[in-house]
Amino acid sequence: MTDGTATGSLSTVADPRPLPNAAARWTKCVNCEAFVYYKRLEKNQKVCPECSYHFRLSARERIDFLLDPNSFAELDAELMPGDPLGFTDSKPYPTRIAENRRKSGAREAAIYGTGTVGGFPLVICALDFTFLGGSMGSVVGEKVTRAAELAATSRTPLLVCSASGGARMQEGTISLMQMAKTAAALATLAERGVPYFSLLSDPTYGGVSASFATLGDLIIAEPKARIGFAGPQVIEQTIRQKLPADFQTAEFLMEKGQVDLIVPRGELPSMVKKLLRYHLREESSEESSVVSRTLPGIDQSSGVGSAMTAIGEVAPGLSAWESVQLARHPERPNLLEYIEAIFDDFTELHGDRTLRDDPAIVGGLALLAGRPVMVIGQQKGRGTRENIARNFGMPHPEGYRKALRLMQYAGRLGLPLLTLIDTPGAYPGIAAEERNQSEAIARNLLVMSRLPIPIVCTIIGEGGSGGALALGVGDRVLMLENAIYSVISPEGCATILFKDATSAPRAAEASRLTARELLRLGVADAIIPEPSGGAQLDPQTTAAALKAALIEQLAGLHGTSGPDLIAARYARFRAFGDFTEGRASAGTAA
Amino acid sequence: MSMTADSAIPAEAVESVRAGLAALDDGDFQAAVAHLTAAARVAPAVVAIGRRLGEAQAAAGDLAGARATLAATAARAPDDAAILVDLAHVCQIDGDGAAARAAIERAADLDPTDPTIRLAQARLYESQGEMALAARGFAALARTAPTPTILNDWARISLALGEYREADAAFRQLGALDPDAELVARHGRIWSQIGRGDWRSALEQALGAARVDRYDLTTALLAYARDRLFTRMPQPAIAAREAELAARFGAELREHAEIAAREGDLIGRMSDEREGARD
Numbered sequence: 001m002t003d004g005t006a007t008g009s010l011s012t013v014a015d016p017r018p019l020p021n022a023a024a025r026w027t028k029c030v031n032c033e034a035f036v037y038y039k040r041l042e043k044n045q046k047v048c049p050e051c052s053y054h055f056r057l058s059a060r061e062r063i064d065f066l067l068d069p070n071s072f073a074e075l076d077a078e079l080m081p082g083d084p085l086g087f088t089d090s091k092p093y094p095t096r097i098a099e100n101r102r103k104s105g106a107r108e109a110a111i112y113g114t115g116t117v118g119g120f121p122l123v124i125c126a127l128d129f130t131f132l133g134g135s136m137g138s139v140v141g142e143k144v145t146r147a148a149e150l151a152a153t154s155r156t157p158l159l160v161c162s163a164s165g166g167a168r169m170q171e172g173t174i175s176l177m178q179m180a181k182t183a184a185a186l187a188t189l190a191e192r193g194v195p196y197f198s199l200l201s202d203p204t205y206g207g208v209s210a211s212f213a214t215l216g217d218l219i220i221a222e223p224k225a226r227i228g229f230a231g232p233q234v235i236e237q238t239i240r241q242k243l244p245a246d247f248q249t250a251e252f253l254m255e256k257g258q259v260d261l262i263v264p265r266g267e268l269p270s271m272v273k274k275l276l277r278y279h280l281r282e283e284s285s286e287e288s289s290v291v292s293r294t295l296p297g298i299d300q301s302s303g304v305g306s307a308m309t310a311i312g313e314v315a316p317g318l319s320a321w322e323s324v325q326l327a328r329h330p331e332r333p334n335l336l337e338y339i340e341a342i343f344d345d346f347t348e349l350h351g352d353r354t355l356r357d358d359p360a361i362v363g364g365l366a367l368l369a370g371r372p373v374m375v376i377g378q379q380k381g382r383g384t385r386e387n388i389a390r391n392f393g394m395p396h397p398e399g400y401r402k403a404l405r406l407m408q409y410a411g412r413l414g415l416p417l418l419t420l421i422d423t424p425g426a427y428p429g430i431a432a433e434e435r436n437q438s439e440a441i442a443r444n445l446l447v448m449s450r451l452p453i454p455i456v457c458t459i460i461g462e463g464g465s466g467g468a469l470a471l472g473v474g475d476r477v478l479m480l481e482n483a484i485y486s487v488i489s490p491e492g493c494a495t496i497l498f499k500d501a502t503s504a505p506r507a508a509e510a511s512r513l514t515a516r517e518l519l520r521l522g523v524a525d526a527i528i529p530e531p532s533g534g535a536q537l538d539p540q541t542t543a544a545a546l547k548a549a550l551i552e553q554l555a556g557l558h559g560t561s562g563p564d565l566i567a568a569r570y571a572r573f574r575a576f577g578d579f580t581e582g583r584a585s586a587g588t589a590a
Numbered sequence: 591m592s593m594t595a596d597s598a599i600p601a602e603a604v605e606s607v608r609a610g611l612a613a614l615d616d617g618d619f620q621a622a623v624a625h626l627t628a629a630a631r632v633a634p635a636v637v638a639i640g641r642r643l644g645e646a647q648a649a650a651g652d653l654a655g656a657r658a659t660l661a662a663t664a665a666r667a668p669d670d671a672a673i674l675v676d677l678a679h680v681c682q683i684d685g686d687g688a689a690a691r692a693a694i695e696r697a698a699d700l701d702p703t704d705p706t707i708r709l710a711q712a713r714l715y716e717s718q719g720e721m722a723l724a725a726r727g728f729a730a731l732a733r734t735a736p737t738p739t740i741l742n743d744w745a746r747i748s749l750a751l752g753e754y755r756e757a758d759a760a761f762r763q764l765g766a767l768d769p770d771a772e773l774v775a776r777h778g779r780i781w782s783q784i785g786r787g788d789w790r791s792a793l794e795q796a797l798g799a800a801r802v803d804r805y806d807l808t809t810a811l812l813a814y815a816r817d818r819l820f821t822r823m824p825q826p827a828i829a830a831r832e833a834e835l836a837a838r839f840g841a842e843l844r845e846h847a848e849i850a851a852r853e854g855d856l857i858g859r860m861s862d863e864r865e866g867a868r869d
Contacts, residue, residue, distance in 0.1 A: 019645070019672070021704075021706035022671070022672060022675040022697070022704065022706040022707045022709070022710045023706040023707075023709040023710045023713070024706070025675070025676065025679075026675075026676075026679045026710065026713075027851070028713055028717075030844050030847055030848045030851075033717065034683070035679050035682060035683055035713075035717070037645075037648045037649050037679070039614065039617070039619070039645065039648075039649035040619075040648070040649045040651070042617065043617035043619070043649070049651075055848065056848055056849070089801065090772060090801070091769070096769060099769040100769070100770070103768075103769070103770070129849070130849055132770070133770075231806060233806040233807065233810075233838065234806065237806075237809065237810075
């Protein structure tokens with residue numbers, strides 16, 4: 001130091017942390033090769049600020065980044081693996097474990113415990129890829145299992161953060177058995193109605209992806225994370241084909257319907273907090289009282305509340321064909337527009353877990369007057385481009401299977417289900433038939449009839465046949481004033497029965513497809529008034545009326561037990577039919 | 591002449607320094623810059639304040655500010671290598687490679703025994719495309735302070751330069767040092783031997799690797815070594831196969847580099863303490 005220059009020790013002013021060494025202060029991004037100052041990288045939760053590359057995290061870092069500060073209480077940290085096979089490759093398994101411990105500073109490839117996110121409690125388990133590739137042996141399997149068991153007994157949501165190459169070869173078949181063990185523990189958790197969120201980070205493969213990682217009620221992935229069962233090289237060698245560049249990335253899986261959400265690391269705490277908030281138990285939440293407060297004077301014993309109109313109150317001014325035109329009006333508000341206007345904090349969930357994410361069906365969690373609900377409906381496009389993308393609101397089987405998954409999830413978690421129906425019908429196409437469109441619709445009817453949760457179905461536009469009914473088995477069925485609901489389109493009916501497509505207006509009238517007629521037939525329970533001339537002329541007013549109606553209906557169903565809901569729903573649909581019973585006259589029987 | 595803290599930091603700057611350091615630690619870089627700027631105004635000669643201000647500016651992404659602050663601070667403390675290292679990186683990110691090189695070379699001259707400065711220097715050389723200088727730097731570090739990260743860097747650059755003998759040595763050392771790098775080290779040795787045209791060794795090495803891994807890259811390398819040894823491959827086919835193998839091995843090497851990066855913290859702990867003592 002030159003004379004006259006003050007060095008100045010900052011330690012006397014409580015320097016919280018000495019600077020790391022010269023090389024460690026500047027990290028070179030492995031993706032874009034930019035130098036990033038360590039403080040900047042830390043602040044950015046180890047996401048490169050230049051290219052958004054998500055650096056791999058240790059289990060500790062994952063928990064530090066995700067949970068509220070100082071909220072994590074680790075459990076069973078002392079679990080140690082045995083050596084069930086006496087395994088040696090280039091060195092004995094116990095030696096390999098010891099070396100990994102020394103190198104990584106971790107005791108095993110997973111840690112678990114309890115903590116909070118945004119003040120909401122959860123059980124968390126995080127895998128550590130830096131320890132033997134995050135492989136699942138006895139200890140990882142045991143920790144995931146104990147985490148699930150703790151979540152089940154304490155009825156606390158579970159989050160498992162995966163990063164793993166798969167089952168641990170050094171423990172042989174015992175590691176394979178961890179897959180079954182963890183899956184069984186998660187089955188118990190599901191039976192208890194406790195939510196399980198699975199976070200997939202890069203990489204998640206093999207025995208981990210083929211067990212607990214892909215069994216989440218909700219599956220979240222980090223951007224660009226690689227996720228799959230077999231590695232891409234193995235697949236390439238097997239099928240002798242070049243794989244697409246994005247094969248097995250989170251984005252690829254999202255398109256294929258395998259993950260619900262892709263969430264950048266920096267947004268994970270707020271997303272997890274949001275998800276936990278949806279799953280507040282009703283009895284302990286403020287939301288249920290919010291619903292009550294917003295509904296003064298509602299007669300909760302009646303099926304129909306004051307926001308709706310009974311028979312005779314709807315001005316009978318429009319013909320059936322005019323209603324058809326309004327229900328199909330290109331400016332008529334669509335599902336996402338109603339969701340935006342009616343609900344708070346909507347989180348769209350994606351995919352059927354099997355084939356793809358069908359954009360013709362939109363579903364997700366939301367708050368209605370503060371109360372968590374599941375919302376599902378058909379989405380038409382606004383304009384040609386979006387209409388093509390949304391297939392004009394005509395779902396494929398995978399769309400109905402996405403809806404089914406979300407309905408079952410709501411059923412397990414006790415969340416009311418609201419469906420908003422607007423479809424010309426299920427998509428009639430080769431691929432849809434190949435994937436069994438009929439079964440997809442039928443399965444929804446069957447499952448909806450037995451869901452132990454309040455279900456309110458509203459036809460907001462077109463209620464096209466089985467494709468509409470697949471979301472339409474509810475405790476209450478509402479219709480917007482100019483919505484229609486029919487077994488076939490008027491054009492189809494005219495062609496088949498009247499042998500003349502131009503007779504569609506006559507077919508519309510004959511089909512009794514308007515809200516007014518369906519209210520009279522008992523198919524609809526109530527009509528939600530629209531502004532004169534149709535919802536498209538005043539979407540806000542229509543949305544407000546729909547919102548009030550949904551709140552009223554949920555309030556009416558609130559407090560009814562699951563079995564009572566199922567029994568009433570059964571009775572409701574059991575009653576449909578118009579026939580007479582009489583003894584067959586003599587001689588008519590064969 | 592070193593001065594004590596109490597005499598070096600005027601009382602009126604202490605609060606600003608304290609607030610600045612706390613903000614820096616909390617990740618509130620703009621607040622840190624504001625507090626430390628106020629402190630530096632009161633105590634412009636205190637090197638540690640200048641350095642922390644430069645750090646806050648770098649963290650906040652204010653490259654011009656960081657560069658000016660660090661250059662001024664380095665001028666006041668011309669024997670402080672750590673400030674020069676930071677200045678070099680800020681200059682490099684700012685696109686001034688010549689200034690970056692001058693700063694890192696001055697830092698290395700000041701403290702030739704600090705491996706972390708050597709490592710930073712070699713990485714900067716690589717970023718500037720000075721691959722031969724970078725390779726020399728990593729090779730020296732591999733002799734004196736080998737870590738998986740350094741060996742990975744040395745091997746990778748040696749491969750890029752076509753220096754297969756050095757790459758083979760780096761991979762051999764990596765395999766011996768890092769228990770988890772056995773496979774990547776074996777693959778690296780196979781690749782280096784292929785590069786040297788030593789097909790028999792490559793084949794033997796690949797057969798050895800098959801004990802650890804029956805799929806993936808091992809099989810591909812094994813098959814390629816076999817084909818080159820026992821068949822006549824046309825040149826276009828050779829080029830295509832080697833490009834594919836190079837891409838796959840490059841990805842494996844990058845993955846190892848990221849996992850092993852934590853090892854870089856280990857080499858530096860001793861010098862962290864030295865730098866901490868300097869503060």
